[in-house]
Amino acid sequence: MPYATTNPVTGQVEASFEDHTAAEVDERLALAASTFEVWRRTSFEERSRYMVTAAELLEGELPVTAELLTREMGKTFAAAKGEVAKCAMTMRYYAEHGHAILSDEVISSPATRSGVRYDPLGPVLAVMPWNFPLWQVVRFAAPALMAGNVGVLKHASNVPQAAMYLESLFRRAGFPEGCFVNLLIPGSRVADVIKDDRIAAVTITGSEVAGRSVASTAGSVLKKCVLELGGSDPFIVAASADLDACVPFAVTGRVQNNGQSCIAAKRFIVVEERADEFIERFSAAMSEVVVGDPMEPATIVGPLVSANQRDEVAGQVADALAKGARATAGGSAIDGPGFYYQPTVLTGVTDEMRAGTEEIFGPVAVVYRVADLDAAIELANSTPWGLGSSVWATDETEQARAIELLDAGMVFVNAMVASTPELPFGGIKHSGYGRELASLGMREFTNPKTFYVA
Numbered sequence: 001m002p003y004a005t006t007n008p009v010t011g012q013v014e015a016s017f018e019d020h021t022a023a024e025v026d027e028r029l030a031l032a033a034s035t036f037e038v039w040r041r042t043s044f045e046e047r048s049r050y051m052v053t054a055a056e057l058l059e060g061e062l063p064v065t066a067e068l069l070t071r072e073m074g075k076t077f078a079a080a081k082g083e084v085a086k087c088a089m090t091m092r093y094y095a096e097h098g099h100a101i102l103s104d105e106v107i108s109s110p111a112t113r114s115g116v117r118y119d120p121l122g123p124v125l126a127v128m129p130w131n132f133p134l135w136q137v138v139r140f141a142a143p144a145l146m147a148g149n150v151g152v153l154k155h156a157s158n159v160p161q162a163a164m165y166l167e168s169l170f171r172r173a174g175f176p177e178g179c180f181v182n183l184l185i186p187g188s189r190v191a192d193v194i195k196d197d198r199i200a201a202v203t204i205t206g207s208e209v210a211g212r213s214v215a216s217t218a219g220s221v222l223k224k225c226v227l228e229l230g231g232s233d234p235f236i237v238a239a240s241a242d243l244d245a246c247v248p249f250a251v252t253g254r255v256q257n258n259g260q261s262c263i264a265a266k267r268f269i270v271v272e273e274r275a276d277e278f279i280e281r282f283s284a285a286m287s288e289v290v291v292g293d294p295m296e297p298a299t300i301v302g303p304l305v306s307a308n309q310r311d312e313v314a315g316q317v318a319d320a321l322a323k324g325a326r327a328t329a330g331g332s333a334i335d336g337p338g339f340y341y342q343p344t345v346l347t348g349v350t351d352e353m354r355a356g357t358e359e360i361f362g363p364v365a366v367v368y369r370v371a372d373l374d375a376a377i378e379l380a381n382s383t384p385w386g387l388g389s390s391v392w393a394t395d396e397t398e399q400a401r402a403i404e405l406l407d408a409g410m411v412f413v414n415a416m417v418a419s420t421p422e423l424p425f426g427g428i429k430h431s432g433y434g435r436e437l438a439s440l441g442m443r444e445f446t447n448p449k450t451f452y453v454a
């Protein structure tokens, strides 16, 4: 698919861009490789100065940049403003803490002096998705650039202007040319870039299919790879849950980003004694969610990213309803030029239905009833994924049990799953491997080099 901005509100193509030719890609990789030799020798203080300038520019350009995100992929303007602000905050975080996170570890041994230092790897290819067009890239780039790597971005084909904006932002902030380069290439050309000797490592955020392809290519050339893939996160309502606190987050957890978030709550697993009340209150709240133009301040849910995505969600729900599931809220697409879908709650879903086994990337919640917390944890763990999980319980024994036994990269208690620069982010099983953010994420693209001075 060629690079184009298609506004999900109108379905109109607003801009399109030619893919880079092989010669242009070669030129950009050469620039990235030569800049790395300069950048790795640049002090943390200097790197920090550019990163803070990038954050300042981003903050100064916040409304215009946020509107661009809304036009390219349909998230609400309010959510887009939040995304831009979070990117600036994260840049500042790594500008301030990056040096300490990567400072040498001194380890006592028979040596006079020994330990570990964290050296950059080189140009890192980042294959990124459209759902958080700025945040997904910045959460990779801020720590990776501060560590002394250079970034090579292959963004999703429907957010070309977000990709070009980021390249321009880093350049205008003072980063040397080649420190962050953007490649406009289709997924089918990613393998060639991974195999290029000038690329040191690769990270991908996206679907399982794309993740398998990237990981197998990286494996074939023995390059480091981080995978941030899909999920079907559980949202467990335990016997001791405070429903007044939990129901609003159940709604936000499912409909955030128009339902298109990897860490959205997707399977609501409720113990029998709280199920009737939860389903009634949750369904009522989902029915009241305002769907509409993402630029309108009252809108909570805008359009899905594309007609294909809306039809995919519609197909998953129609399949469930045809096989005996029940919609206690919503249940169909909304007519119009935009790609809108009603916030929906499904009950009675089984594994014979697509909604029971597939990730739903839209504002559709599946609610399950289970006997008790152990059964909830068993059901939560029964999928191939293991990204985030949210547990609602006021009882500390229930909280501790869920934190210990859930098979997921992240367990949030009495909160919806979210990312923040201080804490590691990532999953297990088919949700991927490796971590982003925090010290674990920052060290992914470093060489933990042992030093020993006799």
Ligand code: NAP
Binding pocket: 001, 127, 128, 129, 130, 131, 136, 154, 155, 156, 157, 158, 185, 186, 187, 188, 190, 191, 205, 206, 207, 208, 209, 210, 211, 213, 214, 227, 228, 229, 230, 231, 261, 262, 263, 359, 361, 387, 427, 431, 432
């Ligand atoms: P996608 O189709 O996998 O696209 C992601 C990126 O991979 C795009 O840049 C895409 O390029 C590229 N790509 C596609 N096929 C490829 C291939 N065979 N080889 C190399 N690159 C390839 O995913 P999406 O639809 O944009 O995003 C939705 C998925 O991402 C969901 O499953 C969601 O859960 C997951 N996600 C995970 C996280 C996380 O942190 N774990 C965060 C956000 C989203 P083109 O656009 O050119 O095809």
